[in-house]
Amino acid sequence: MIKYITEAHDTCKAFLVNNDLSGSPMANAYIALALLTLTMSLLRSNKKKNASTPWNKVPGGLPIIGHIPHVPSILDTLEGWADTYDNGSGVVEVQMAGKKHFIICNQEKAQFIESKRPHKVIRGTKFSKAFTSLQVCGLIEAEGETWKKERRMIPPFFNHKNVQDYVSHANLVFSRLIKKWSSQCDAGPVAVTQDMHHAATDIISLSMLGYDLDSVTAPSEMATVLDTIAKLLLKRAVSPFPYWKIPIVRQYIDNGDPIAEKAVAFCKQVLAESAPSLQSSNNFLAAKLMKEMGKKADQFPEERLIGNMITMFFAGTETTATTNLFCMYQLAKDKVLQDELRTEAEALGEDIESIDVAALPSKLPLLTSFIFEVMRYFPAISIQRLESTVPLTLVDVEIPAQSSFIVVGRFISKKSNTPLGPLNSPRDKFCAKRYLTKNESGKYVLSGSGDIPTPSMGFRSFGPAARICPGRHLSMMEITLVLSKILRTFEVSLKDGKEDMKYVTNFALAFEEDLEVMLKPRAPKAT
Ligand code: HEM
Ligand SMILES: *[C@@H]1O[C@H](CO)[C@@H](O)[C@H](O)[C@H]1NC(C)=O
Numbered sequence: 337m338i339k340y341i342t343e344a345h346d347t348c349k350a351f352l353v354n355n356d357l358s359g360s361p362m363a364n365a366y367i368a369l370a371l372l373t374l375t376m377s378l379l380r381s382n383k384k385k386n387a388s389t390p391w392n393k394v395p396g397g398l399p400i401i402g403h404i405p406h407v408p409s410i411l412d413t414l415e416g417w418a419d420t421y422d423n424g425s426g427v428v429e430v431q432m433a434g435k436k437h438f439i440i441c442n443q444e445k446a447q448f449i450e451s452k453r454p455h456k457v458i459r460g461t462k463f464s465k466a467f468t469s470l471q472v473c474g475l476i477e478a479e480g481e482t483w484k485k486e487r488r489m490i491p492p493f494f495n496h497k498n499v500q501d502y503v504s505h506a507n508l509v510f511s512r513l514i515k516k517w518s519s520q521c522d523a524g525p526v527a528v529t530q531d532m533h534h535a536a537t538d539i540i541s542l543s544m545l546g547y548d549l550d551s552v553t554a555p556s557e558m559a560t561v562l563d564t565i566a567k568l569l570l571k572r573a574v575s576p577f578p579y580w581k582i583p584i585v586r587q588y589i590d591n592g593d594p595i596a597e598k599a600v601a602f603c604k605q606v607l608a609e610s611a612p613s614l615q616s617s618n619n620f621l622a623a624k625l626m627k628e629m630g631k632k633a634d635q636f637p638e639e640r641l642i643g644n645m646i647t648m649f650f651a652g653t654e655t656t657a658t659t660n661l662f663c664m665y666q667l668a669k670d671k672v673l674q675d676e677l678r679t680e681a682e683a684l685g686e687d688i689e690s691i692d693v694a695a696l697p698s699k700l701p702l703l704t705s706f707i708f709e710v711m712r713y714f715p716a717i718s719i720q721r722l723e724s725t726v727p728l729t730l731v732d733v734e735i736p737a738q739s740s741f742i743v744v745g746r747f748i749s750k751k752s753n754t755p756l757g758p759l760n761s762p763r764d765k766f767c768a769k770r771y772l773t774k775n776e777s778g779k780y781v782l783s784g785s786g787d788i789p790t791p792s793m794g795f796r797s798f799g800p801a802a803r804i805c806p807g808r809h810l811s812m813m814e815i816t817l818v819l820s821k822i823l824r825t826f827e828v829s830l831k832d833g834k835e836d837m838k839y840v841t842n843f844a845l846a847f848e849e850d851l852e853v854m855l856k857p858r859a860p861k862a863t
C-alpha cells in the first residue's frame with residue numbers, strides 16, 4: 337500500500353522538479369489523482385515479518401515508508417548503499433518507496449540475474465506498458481518470444497558490415513556540425529550540447545529511415561517530436577498509475593497520444609515514399625528489414641517495424657550524444673591527452689571519409705581506449721532495474737516472483753574485473769590508456785584485439801550479455817568519427833571557471849547544464 341503513496345509522491349516530485357509542468361495549473365489535477373490513488377491504497381494493507389537474510393539491509397530510514405532517495409541523486413544514493421552495506425554477498429536489500437529492492441552489487445550476482453532474461457527476469461511491466469502506450473513497440477519493450485524473434489532479426493543489421501553503410505550518413509551530419517561550429521567559434525564559447533543531440537538524431541534518422549532531418553542546420557519539428565517521445569516514455573514509465581488512460585486528464589499531463597501519432601505517421605510516410613527506391617538503396621535499417629520481410633512474409637507486422645524505428649531514436653540518440661559530450665569534456669580538461677589523441681587522428685589522413693569501421697580500433701588504439709574508458713567511467717546508462725517473473729534463489733534464499741532488482745552497473749565496473757591497464761590505474765580512477773597494452777616493439781596497441789570489452793571484463797556500459805546493446809558498433813563508429821573530426825579541426829578547452837560539471841541522472845546520466853567549450857580553429861595544414 338505504502339508503495340503507492342511514496343511512488344505517487346516521488347512521481348509528483350519528479351514531475352515538478354524535472355519538467356515544464358510546475359507552471360501549469362493542471363499539475364494540480366495530477367497531484368489530486370495521485371492523492372486519490374494513495375488514499376485508496378491506504379485502505380489496503382499488508383504486513384510481513386522481516387526474516388533474517390544472508391545479506392545486509394540498509395538500516396534506518398523512515399519506519400514505514402523506507403527510503404525515498406532525493407530524486408536527482410538516486411544514482412549516488414544507490415551506489416553509496418552498495419558501497420557501505422555490501423558485505424561480500426553482492427546483494428543489499430533496501431526498502432524504498434514502499435517496496436523492497438535488491439541492489440545487485442557485484443558481477444557474479446548481476447550475471448546470475450541477467451542470465452534469467454528474457455523469461456524469468458524482465459524489465460518490468462510498468463516499463464513495457466509505458467512503451468506500448470506511446471506505440472514504441474520494439475526490441476526494448478519486447479520480452480519473451482517476441483523479443484527472441486526480433487533479437488534474431490534486427491541486430492545482424494548492426495554488425496560491422498552493415499554499420500559501414502551508415503558511415504556516409506555520419507560523415508554528412510558531422511561535416512555540417514563542424515561547419516556550424518567553425519562559423520561560431522570566433523565569437524566566444526560554443527554551446528555544444530543541443531547540436532550534439534541534433535547530430536545524433538540526424539544520424540539515426542538517416543541510418544534507420546533513410547531520411548535527412550538535418551536538425552543540425554535548422555530546427556526540425558520531427559526531431560522535436562521524437563525527442564519529446566523519449567521524455568514522455570520516461571515520464572510514463574515512472575508514473576505510479578497509467579494516467580494516460582484517463583480521458584480529459586491525460587492531455588493535460590503529457591499530450592502524448594497525438595505526439596506518438598505524429599511520429600508513427602511520419603515513419604509510415606517516409607517508408608511509403610522510399611518504397612520505390614528500396615530495390616536499389618540498401619543503406620538504412622528499414623530498407624534492410626523490409627527486404628528481409630519480403631523474403632519471409634508475415635514475419636514482422638508493420639506496427640512493430642515502425643515501433644522499432646522509434647525505438648532506435650529513443651535508444652540511440654541521447655546515449656550517443658551524452659557520451660560524445662562526456663568525451664569532449666574530458667578532452668577539454670586534459671590538454672596533454674588531447675594532443676596525443678590528435679596526433680593519432682591526424683595520421684588517419686584522407687582515409688577518414690571512407691574509413692573501414694572494423695579497422696577503426698587498430699588505426700586509433702588510444703582514441704578507442706579513451707572512448708571505452710569514458711563509457712566505463714560515465715556510462716550513459718548507469719543502473720538497470722529488473723523484475724523477476726518467477727521465484728529465484730539468491731544466496732540460498734528463495735525470493736518471490738515480482739521482486740525488484742537494481743543492478744548498479746557503474747559501481748560494479750569500478751570495483752571488479754576491470755583491467756588496470758599499462759599504467760596500473762586503480763579501477764575507481766579515470767585512465768584513458770586502460771584498454772591498451774604494449775606490444776613487442778614497445779608501441780601501445782589495444783588489448784583484446786580492440787573488441788568492445790564485455791561485462792565479464794567489468795565493462796557494463798552496453799548492457800548485459802543477454803540484452804547487450806545492438807547499436808554498440810554504430811555508436812562506436814559515430815563517437816570515433818566525431819572525435820577524430822573535432823580533434824583535427826579544433827583545439828578544445830573549457831570555458832573559464834567551468835572546471836567542474838555536475839552530473840544528473842533521470843534515465844541517462846548527463847551533465848546538469850549545457851556544455852560550453854572554447855574551440856580554437858587549428859591552422860590549416862600547408863599543402
Ligand atoms: C553510447 C551509446 C549507447 C549506449 C551507452 C547504449 C547502452 C545500452 C544499454 C546499457 C542497453 C541494455 C539495456 C538493458 O539492460 O536492457 C542497450 C540496449 C539497446 N540499445 Fe543501446 N546504447 C547506445 C547506443 C545505441 C544505438 C546507437 C542504438 C540503435 C540505433 C541502440 C539501440 C539499443 C536497443 C534496440 C537496445 C535494446 C536491446 C534489447 O533489449 O535486446 N543503442 N543500450
Ligand atoms: C552479511 O550480512 C548478513 C546479515 O547482516 C549476515 O547474515 C551474513 O553472514 C554476512 N555475510 C558475510 C559474507 O559476511
Ligand SMILES: *[C@@H]1O[C@H](CO)[C@@H](O)[C@H](O)[C@H]1NC(C)=O
Nearest residue numbers: 698775776777778779780781
Ligand atoms: C607494434 O605496434 C606498432 C603500432 O601498431 C606496429 O607498427 C608494430 O609492427 C607492432 N610490433 C609488433 C612486434 O607487433
